[in-house]
Amino acid sequence: MSDEIRALTARLADEPTSLAFLELAEALRRRGQYDAAAKVARGGLSRYPGLADAHDLVARILSDQGDLAGAFDAWADALRLDPMRSSALKGLAFLYYRAGEAPAALEHLARAAEADPDDAAIPVAIARIEQEVGGTRTSPQVAIELSPTPASPPDAPSAPPPMQPVSPPPAPARSPSAAPNDSPFADFSEGERGLLLADANGLRLGGTLTAPGGGEAGDRVAAELGGVVREAGRASRLLGLGSWHSIAIETPAAFLVLVPPSGDTVLLASREPSMPMARLGLLAERAARMARRWLERGR
Amino acid sequence: MSPEAMLLDRVTRVPGVRGALLASAGDGLVVAEQLMDGVDGRAAAALAGALVGRLLRTTAAAGLESPLFVHLRAEEGSLLAAPATGDLVLVAMVGPDANIGLARLEMLDAAGRLG
Numbered sequence: 001m002s003d004e005i006r007a008l009t010a011r012l013a014d015e016p017t018s019l020a021f022l023e024l025a026e027a028l029r030r031r032g033q034y035d036a037a038a039k040v041a042r043g044g045l046s047r048y049p050g051l052a053d054a055h056d057l058v059a060r061i062l063s064d065q066g067d068l069a070g071a072f073d074a075w076a077d078a079l080r081l082d083p084m085r086s087s088a089l090k091g092l093a094f095l096y097y098r099a100g101e102a103p104a105a106l107e108h109l110a111r112a113a114e115a116d117p118d119d120a121a122i123p124v125a126i127a128r129i130e131q132e133v134g135g136t137r138t139s140p141q142v143a144i145e146l147s148p149t150p151a152s153p154p155d156a157p158s159a160p161p162p163m164q165p166v167s168p169p170p171a172p173a174r175s176p177s178a179a180p181n182d183s184p185f186a187d188f189s190e191g192e193r194g195l196l197l198a199d200a201n202g203l204r205l206g207g208t209l210t211a212p213g214g215g216e217a218g219d220r221v222a223a224e225l226g227g228v229v230r231e232a233g234r235a236s237r238l239l240g241l242g243s244w245h246s247i248a249i250e251t252p253a254a255f256l257v258l259v260p261p262s263g264d265t266v267l268l269a270s271r272e273p274s275m276p277m278a279r280l281g282l283l284a285e286r287a288a289r290m291a292r293r294w295l296e297r298g299r
Numbered sequence: 300m301s302p303e304a305m306l307l308d309r310v311t312r313v314p315g316v317r318g319a320l321l322a323s324a325g326d327g328l329v330v331a332e333q334l335m336d337g338v339d340g341r342a343a344a345a346l347a348g349a350l351v352g353r354l355l356r357t358t359a360a361a362g363l364e365s366p367l368f369v370h371l372r373a374e375e376g377s378l379l380a381a382p383a384t385g386d387l388v389l390v391a392m393v394g395p396d397a398n399i400g401l402a403r404l405e406m407l408d409a410a411g412r413l414g
Contacts, residue, residue: 242374
């Protein structure tokens with residue numbers, strides 16, 4: 001155990017309710033002791049759930065451990081508490097980039113640049129991604145520039161690098177872009193407009209969703225749905241409600257219904273508020289049955 | 300009875316409603332609550348706050364305004380949420396046979412009065 005770790009551990013033992021857990025967990029992470037870092041960070045997070053630094057720290061550790069979905073959630077939580085937190089914006093940009101979602105990565109980087117105009121790595125990463133848009137592979141160099149986890153110090157040679165060079169993002173189980181006519185909703189009587197099928201990792205499997213302004217919003221919404229499914233599952237389970245069946249969401253301009261066609265997918269149906277919510281629920285159930293058949297055929 | 304307690308009282312009078320509370324969505328802290336025995340208000344506030352936060356990001360990603368009402372339907376009942384002014388969210392837990400339509404109307408009215 002290094003002197004630094006020993007000193008921080010002693011400090012945290014003396015003052016268990018202090019913020020010393022942040023330094024200790026970060027020191028452990030930098031040395032590659034991810035499990036220990038995670039334990040310390042989660043202990044601190046349980047005492048300070050409203051502290052964006054704690055969520056950010058947990059995200060960095062999870063990212064180093066390869067739990068990218070968990071890291072996404074933790075950075076999203078950090079941003080909820082601190083919307084202009086540059087490190088969280090960079091972290092999410094990194095994850096979007098790894099998932100092949102260059103537009104979303106650029107959007108987050110642009111916000112990070114606003115939040116931290118002195119960070120010279122951000123415009124460099126933006127420029128590189130913009131150069132690569134249209135390509136099929138992600139660049140290890142961009143991943144390194146975007147990496148929100150500083151490199152391990154020289155005195156920790158056994159620690160792995162904070163991010164391994166990335167591979168091309170994995171394709172979803174079935175990609176509608178690979179076969180334009182093979183949509184999960186190809187036979188749906190009302191067409192696939194306003195229907196979106198996403199997997200648990202926030203990747204769009206099919207359908208289209210148009211924003212009120214006219215742009216395609218499917219990929220951006222799909223990226224959020226993975227977290228919604230996790231929160232819905234956690235809430236219904238911990239409140240003793242059993243498994244969840246649907247989520248109905250009313251907004252002034254649209255009604256949305258979410259249903260899970262399978263354990264690892266979620267379907268979103270959207271219509272204008274002129275359609276009664278209960279009817280939209282029935283439509284979503286029908287679309288989910290169709291999506292389920294499509295998924296079973298694919299498997 | 301405080302104004303918040305009066306609003307919660309109207310919601311909990313709806314048949315099948317097990318409890319209602321007013322919470323801060325950001326940190327999940329309970330501002331006021333009226334719950335049946337066995338309902339964990341702090342857990343409900345935190346979990347509903349986290350879910351509403353996720354849905355806020357989802358609707359923003361879709362280019363939509365913030366949700367007015369959310370209904371999570373599950374095997375053994377439902378969780379209802381109506382974001383109110385600022386960071387506040389009105390939450391209700393209801394049984395499987397509850398009158399959701401009436402609960403929704405009362406919650407929307409209460410959320411509007413809080414604004």
